[in-house]
Ligand SMILES: NC(=O)c1ccc[n+]([C@@H]2O[C@H](COP(=O)([O-])OP(=O)(O)OC[C@H]3O[C@@H](n4cnc5c(N)ncnc54)[C@H](O)[C@@H]3O)[C@@H](O)[C@H]2O)c1
């Protein structure tokens with residue numbers, strides 16, 4: 041996948057003059073150039089998508105669309121190793137996480153929404169009328185039209201297909217703007233779309249940056265009917281302002297500062313396992329990840345010691361090796377941001393339980409975006425690393441004494457994406473789950489996904505829910521047809 045990443049517009053790969061470099065997270069080597077879509081390129085992509093809605097795609101039956109989406113999923117599965125390699129090259133994350141989490145979810149994201157759209161009923165109301173003949177109201181689902189899909193870099197293929205799957209299932213056409221850090225799998229998916237016969241213009245990809253670049257050109261384009269975005273809360277605010285012009289609908293999955301809550305009656309080993317994953321999977325670059333851990337006082341010391349052991353057991357290195365369990369951050373820029381928080385934690389008086397710096401790496405990887413898994417204790421809740429989303433492999437652990445106290449601590453944030461609660465008291469699990477202000481709560485688990493369930497954030501972590509029938513709310517419009525009999 042080295043070389044040049046091109047746009048995919050109206051069924052063809054096209055280049056543009058402006059380019060920017062892609063560096064490997066593993067060693068900062070220059071591994072590719074990426075075309076940067078101009079206003080004219082974006083306009084061509086939006087025009088192609090709009091035209092596709094009036095072409096064969098717009099005329100397909102649901103059954104025909106569903107068959108196409110299954111073909112997309114099957115082709116992703118057939119080219120599985122290429123997707124694994126492409127995303128591994130962009131993110132530096134381990135082959136294991138690619139093979140077991142991110143790439144299979146790409147295929148699953150097409151199948152689930154093909155199944156949903158095939159089985160969803162429409163609503164009908166019969167009504168009486170003064171002439172005694174009555175009328176029937178029937179709501180039919182209409183695709184919204186051209187959907188802009190703006191994606192982040194942390195789980196590029198999973199997050200992009202989580203939007204493209206339902207958008208296409210509902211009969212829309214999409215223009216995807218992948219993150220500037222992760223062009224590979226969106227581009228590879230274009231080949232899949234072409235090869236399985238998705239009509240030209242239904243799936244378009246425009247590469248580029250955000251502000252004053254492709255992302256802004258796309259989200260402010262007047263012929264985009266709706267915008268689905270996953271990324272930082274501040275970017276969401278900028279996109280919302282762009283969407284206000286023309287009154288376009290938005291679906292946002294934004295940042296988080298998620299709390300893990302561990303009660304003393306939990307299954308200790310499972311809780312350690314779970315919090316290890318939620319804090320450090322994907323080098324902490326998971327929106328659902330845990331950066332604040334609250335542990336009931338009787339098991340606090342034991343918990344901190346056990347999590348320290350887990351953090352120190354990660355093996356950073358070449359992601360293609362089975363022995364590697366830990367990757368770099370996405371970029372040197374993100375490394376600087378995370379390291380600045382490591383410094384702030386030290387300045388603000390944290391006890392550094394483990395980490396806090398850069399791991400020793402062999403010469404060929406020494407220039408990569410590596411940081412150590414890091415655990416802090418003893419900070420006040422006002423400390424920067426307890427307040428801000430860092431998006432790195434780090435967490436602060438604090439003891440608590442009562443259920444009421446921990447609920448208050450968990451809720452003391454503007455974010456509200458997810459939480460993970462560890463206890464064997466089912467009543468307490470249910471009470472606490474009902475009180476933590478988030479969109480997604482896991483009890484005795486984390487990131488256990490049933491794709492039929494509503495997924496999204498509360499407070500500043502998002503707008504709307506995607507997943508199962510909930511995605512239909514965003515990707516279609518209901519048109520009520522009232523037939524007087
Ligand atoms: N809630 C969720 O489900 C979820 C999932 C994954 C990631 N995230 C969040 O994503 C963030 C990490 O991703 P990121 O750093 O790529 O996010 P980001 O907001 O910096 O960028 C996301 C995308 O938006 C584009 N963009 C940036 N500015 C833009 C603008 N003004 N107009 C239009 N497009 C613009 C970027 O080019 C990129 O494609 C974290 O905050 C994380 O919590 C949330």
Ligand SMILES: O=C/C=C/C=C(\O)C(=O)O
Pocket residue numbers: 194195199202325326327328489495
């Ligand atoms: O990093 C964020 C991971 C988000 C996961 C999903 O959006 C999902 O599982 O659907």
